[in-house]
Amino acid sequence: MPKEFHPPARILMGPGPSNVDPRVLLALAKPLVGHLDPEFVRIMNNLQELLRTIFGTKNHLTIPISGTGSAGMEAAFVNVVEPGDKVLVCVNGVFGERMTDVAERCGAQVRPLSTTWGKPFDPQMIRDELRTFRPQVLAIVHAETSTGVLQPLEEIRDILKEFPETLFLVDTVTSLGGHPVKVDEWGIDICYSGTQKCLSCPPGLAPITFSEKALQKIKKRTKKVQSWYLDMNLVGKYWGSERTYHHTAPISMNYALLEALRIIHEEGLENRYDRHRRNHLALVRGLEAMGLSMLVEEPFRLWSLNAVKIPPGIDDVQLRKKLLDEYNLEIGGGLGTLKGKIWRVGLMGYSSSETNVLYFLMALEQALRAQGYEVPKGAGITAAQEFYSQAK
């Protein structure tokens, strides 16, 4: 029989999951109640309220989907897209590609609009496509986990005012809780995320929110949503005032999300974003002092996910293995066309700390040195520390 599992004490600085506050782990360990228990219904209301705050929305239908971030993506598309609908998907990384695939599986007429991985979209390029294609849905990733690019959304919002028939669908998996997300202010109609990134809750739920305009599109559907599990007409009734049974909610995961959101509320959103920005900047200073460079140009770098170019001659897999085996430190490799070319260093939620930045720079220096890469001793750490002391 397999032994009891005693996980190693990993420092999670990859593309997610991030480490979670011990308070969240303890919330997971609380005894179960039923999914229709009045006490559970009460915390469902709390969850919705806290999610609305962090999404920056008044949307009634703001809930955690019972699946991971990718289930959130699927829920977003299957509900608002009907077969034959035109969907414009902005692709500059793996998650844009995944959106294309998901939208195609809904029977949509998908037009992918591509730009270089590692660069954001020029909003004018999107406007041109909107004019010729006139899609029902424009889909874009706010924080591309595969490249570390932050896509500003204000200008796209302004452009979309010319296209009132188009729904604005945004992936905030790697931004929500680490970067400001302003659903109502940015005119987003469908916005989803995952719990295991900047919310620092274990993977397993996908917060999502639908605007009134998105709900109208869903109501006017002529064909049923192809996913029974993710059909907002049904799920919405469980989370709505009816509390009609749909599927059994993942009770423990919802406990964890509640505690994670309470922690965010205690810290305050602005403080939290500042912390993410500060640790990101310190990390970049440190990396640059070590002669390394970032894939993404300023000001489009994510604070939560840092894409670092792997220097020539360095063995990616061997270095990451050394960090994991000898330092209990997880970072991510590149995906798709960036495989072997970048490291993805996450500073998300609970994992975004001065301790982690310094520890990582120390470990990376040693791991690089072990492969013969010359780096001035302690340069990264010193630069990061200087930054922190100036920032205080």
Next chain:
Amino acid sequence: MPKEFHPPARILMGPGPSNVDPRVLLALAKPLVGHLDPEFVRIMNNLQELLRTIFGTKNHLTIPISGTGSAGMEAAFVNVVEPGDKVLVCVNGVFGERMTDVAERCGAQVRPLSTTWGKPFDPQMIRDELRTFRPQVLAIVHAETSTGVLQPLEEIRDILKEFPETLFLVDTVTSLGGHPVKVDEWGIDICYSGTQKCLSCPPGLAPITFSEKALQKIKKRTKKVQSWYLDMNLVGKYWGSERTYHHTAPISMNYALLEALRIIHEEGLENRYDRHRRNHLALVRGLEAMGLSMLVEEPFRLWSLNAVKIPPGIDDVQLRKKLLDEYNLEIGGGLGTLKGKIWRVGLMGYSSSETNVLYFLMALEQALRAQGYEVPKGAGITAAQEFYSQAK
């Protein structure tokens, strides 16, 4: 800000979730590792091995789906059903109805075959339909959570030998871990379950297994699986030897499932089934001694979910509210056409205990008495205790 949640100490004797062993709760609280961490990959292998044992299968593709039992149902259908396929669904309760809905959303030509709720299917009736309809898939619920009916599957297996082109799809959400489930012996091609019933793990994962014949059908598909999230071509690569990233697995839930399956392994499957049967029989003795009767005839009663007829004149909602408020005891009401007509009393996994049977009979007697129902004092408890002492 919402306060920290301190759940009441519920005794969960509804249709699920069941209570879970404290060892499972503690497993949830263990620190996270990444979804591609070698240590996590190791427990993925353990999970698959233990799931194969409990499903009674050698099927390679035996995994926990990252969603609740209903996601398991959806994964079963979306993978093997292509638009236009003929699907025969046996409907004698809510979950058969749900299968119909899910299969229709896959574009299948669905023929529902109905029988009275509370009764099992006559296999000859299924044979007749198979002969005229010649479906690609026959779908049936092994343990109907809405009615408490156990559907024997051996005879259907024998009938299916005449129809080698038909896949056998079975829902074991409320049987797996409480009743014997023998996927290979019964010739089942697709079998799914949920974690929150007889496995006594919190809701959030759906164990599923696919036979080689089912995989061949999936490989021959001409159209992509409509769900990206549940596409076994992709999910299977993450759980297969490639370990290709698909979505971030719900780490903590997988910890919990591993511990729940370890507990089952320690108890032994036969001991566990005996326990479920014994507590079920004791409960029935007790209920009958109180003048109550069961919806389902012997030998088709589920051990895990007992459908008890509500006596005339008793207010269902008021009684269940009293049990919850005054006894911290959750039982379920009827669903669909059985709403207000039955109670559903779960004895699943950790919740299937002598303690719970006696406590429930005590509480029910008092709650019935409070509504003027005449019941000989202590009759239910005495009958159950007599049964237990004879059974020892």
